[in-house]
Amino acid sequence: MSKIKLLLLKVAIFVLKLIYSVIKLFPTKNKITLISRQSNTPSIDFDMISKEIKKRYSNYEVIVLAKTLDNKIKYIFHMFRQMYHIATSKVVILDSYCIVISVLKHKSKLKVIQIWHAVGSMKKFGYAMLDKKEGSDSKLAEIMRMHKNYDYILISSMNFIKDYEEGFHCNKNQVLEIPLPRVDLWLDKKYINKKRKEILKKNPELKHKKNILYCGTFRKNTTNSIEHIRKLVDCIDFKKYNLMYKPHPLSKLKVDDNRIIQNFSNTYEALMVADYVICDYSSIIYEVGLFKLPIYLYAYDWDEYKTQRELNFDIEKEVPTLFTKDPKKIIDAIENNDFDYKAYQKFVDKNIHVPKGGCLNKLMELLDELL
Numbered sequence: 261m262s263k264i265k266l267l268l269l270k271v272a273i274f275v276l277k278l279i280y281s282v283i284k285l286f287p288t289k290n291k292i293t294l295i296s297r298q299s300n301t302p303s304i305d306f307d308m309i310s311k312e313i314k315k316r317y318s319n320y321e322v323i324v325l326a327k328t329l330d331n332k333i334k335y336i337f338h339m340f341r342q343m344y345h346i347a348t349s350k351v352v353i354l355d356s357y358c359i360v361i362s363v364l365k366h367k368s369k370l371k372v373i374q375i376w377h378a379v380g381s382m383k384k385f386g387y388a389m390l391d392k393k394e395g396s397d398s399k400l401a402e403i404m405r406m407h408k409n410y411d412y413i414l415i416s417s418m419n420f421i422k423d424y425e426e427g428f429h430c431n432k433n434q435v436l437e438i439p440l441p442r443v444d445l446w447l448d449k450k451y452i453n454k455k456r457k458e459i460l461k462k463n464p465e466l467k468h469k470k471n472i473l474y475c476g477t478f479r480k481n482t483t484n485s486i487e488h489i490r491k492l493v494d495c496i497d498f499k500k501y502n503l504m505y506k507p508h509p510l511s512k513l514k515v516d517d518n519r520i521i522q523n524f525s526n527t528y529e530a531l532m533v534a535d536y537v538i539c540d541y542s543s544i545i546y547e548v549g550l551f552k553l554p555i556y557l558y559a560y561d562w563d564e565y566k567t568q569r570e571l572n573f574d575i576e577k578e579v580p581t582l583f584t585k586d587p588k589k590i591i592d593a594i595e596n597n598d599f600d601y602k603a604y605q606k607f608v609d610k611n612i613h614v615p616k617g618g619c620l621n622k623l624m625e626l627l628d629e630l631l
Contacts, residue, residue: 261397261399261400266399266400266403269400269403269404270403273363273403276339276343276360276363276364277363277364277365279340279343280343280347280360280364280365283343283344283347284347284366284367286344286347286348287348288347288348288349288350288367288369288370289321289348289349289350290317290319290320290321290350291320291321291322291323291345291348291349291350292313292317292320292321292322292323292349292350292351292352292353292627293322293323293324293325293342293345293346293349293351293352293353294306294309294310294322294323294324294325294326294352294353294354294355295325295326295342295346295352295353295354295355295358295361296325296326296327296354296355296356296377297326297327297328297329297335297356297357297358298326298328298355298356298377299326299328300326300327300328301326302324302326303326303355303377303442304441304442304445304526304528305355305375305377305440305441305442306324306326306353306355308441308442308444308445308620309353309441309620309623310322310324312441312620312624313624313627316624317627317631320631323345323349325338325341325342325345339359339360342358342360343360343364346360346361346364346366346370347366347367349370350369350370350371350630350631351370351371351372351373351627351630351631352370352371352372352373353372353373353375354372354373354374354375354410355374355375355376355377356376356377357406357407359404361409361410362404362405362406362407362408362409363404363405363408364409366409371411371412371630372409372410372411372412373410373411373412373413373414373623373626374407374410374412374413374414374428375414375438375440375623376413376414376415376440377440378543379416379439379440379442379443379543379546379547379612380416380417380420380543380545380546380611380612381415381416381420381423381424381543381572382541382542382543382545382571382572382573382575383541383543383569383570383571383572384423384426384427384569384570384571384572385427386406386407386426386427386428386429387401387406387407387426387427387428387429388423388426388427388570389427389570392570393568393569394568394569407427407428407429407430410428410430410434411434412434412435412436412626413428413430413434413435413436414435414436414437414438414439414440414623415435415436415437415438415439416437416439416440416443416546416611416612416613417437417439417610417611417612417613418435418437418613419610419611420572420611421435423572436626437613437615438615438619438622438623438626439612439613439614439615439619440619441619441620441623442528442547443547443550443612443614443619444614444618444619444620446528446547446550446551447550447614452532452551455529455532456532456533459529459532459533460533463521463523463533465502465521466502466504466521466533469499469500469501469502470500470501470502470535470536471501471502471504471533471534471535471536472496472501472502472503472504472534472535472536472537472538472594473504473505473506473527473530473531473534473536473537473538474489474492474503474504474505474506474537474538474539474558475505475506475507475508475527475530475537475538475539475542475544476489476507476508476539476540476542476558477508477539477540477541477542478508479561479565484560484561485561486515488558488560488561488587489505489515490515490517491560491587492538492558492587492590492591493515493517493519493520494587495587495588495590495591496591497591498519501594502521503519503520503521504520504521504522504524504530504533504534505520505521505522506522506524506526506527506530508542527544528547531547531548531551531553532551534551534553535553536553536554536555536556536594537553537554537555537556538555538556538557538558538590539555539556539557539558540557540558540559540560541557541559541565541569541571541575545557545579546608546611546612549604549605549607549608549612550608550612552601552605554581554594554597554599554601554604555581555599555604556581556582556584556590556593556594556599557575557579557581557582557583557584558584558585558587558590559576559583559584559585560585560587562576562585578607579607580600580603580604580606580607581599581600581604582598582599
């Protein structure tokens with residue numbers, strides 16, 4: 261980033277600090293604010309958290325602020341709204357980096373909980389990716405005080421503690437082993453069966469064949485992705501299988517093929533009716549294990565991808581399933597039911613530690629201590 265842009269950014273932050281110093285004069289209320297820039301609608305986790313807070317703390321107001329950075333001008337105005345609610349809240353819960361939380365100085369009694377947005381850890385992020393191709397500029401990260409001002413950071417398993425210490429530049433005492441609330445849902449058979457029936461009712465074409473879900477990770481460069489998806493499509497016997505496709509939430513990649521079912525609002529909706537999952541380098545691999553589904557890794561661009569984005573472990577060797585560039589091998593494995601369920605369950609159990617009483621309840625216990 262140029263020196264002029266960095267200087268302008270410093271000036272903008274200084275102005276925010278001046279405005280915030282006035283906003284902080286508003287009294288703190290019985291309020292908990294949830295902030296995300298992952299999507300423009302509240303996530304499943306935020307829905308669960310806000311409903312549970314309203315149920316347990318009837319005298320508390322819950323504010324949910326979900327907005328992406330798609331329109332930066334609109335987001336600037338949205339930041340003023342964030343500032344007001346942060347200044348008047350007792351607790352703020354985040355699932356992603358929040359500019360105004362990190363760059364501003366808050367009231368001493370404010371508590372900030374970072375739940376992050378992924379179950380498990382796979383790719384290096386934050387400080388671990390500074391000055392790398394898909395990471396942030398170190399000077400920008402310093403000015404933006406990236407991932408500062410968190411009191412607590414939640415993690416699905418202490419197995420990932422080194423990844424979090426490196427990515428967030430946090431200390432071990434800040435990190436609590438509490439998986440995301442949605443893990444409770446994926447372990448609730450009644451909920452899954454109910455949702456499955458609802459989805460099948462809306463999509464009756466999924467009832468009569470086995471359903472394969474392909475959900476690839478986010479790629480900045482999607483030039484070759486369509487070609488490789490088509491290679492996968494060519495290997496599928498559509499008389500026996502439906503192919504469902506759900507791209508990463510940040511991806512706009514669509515495949516022009518009317519045999520592919522692409523009308524799902526989110527990946528989890530598709531998972532509920534899937535019989536097999538094909539993925540690649542996404543942390544969804546942990547959640548698929550909670551659904552007890554066989555998963556296969558279609559690593560068509562692995563040689564290129566691993567030079568651009570560093571992973572926290574050797575996915576090729578440590579995930580107990582087929583890892584291949586050849587889509588035919590994946591379909592053959594599906595045909596032959598070639599999947600080690602016990603080995604995969606062991607892998608999931610190591611990386612998601614569900615607390616007694618459930619994940620959401622454990623998070624509420626933390627709130628009990630803070631309120």
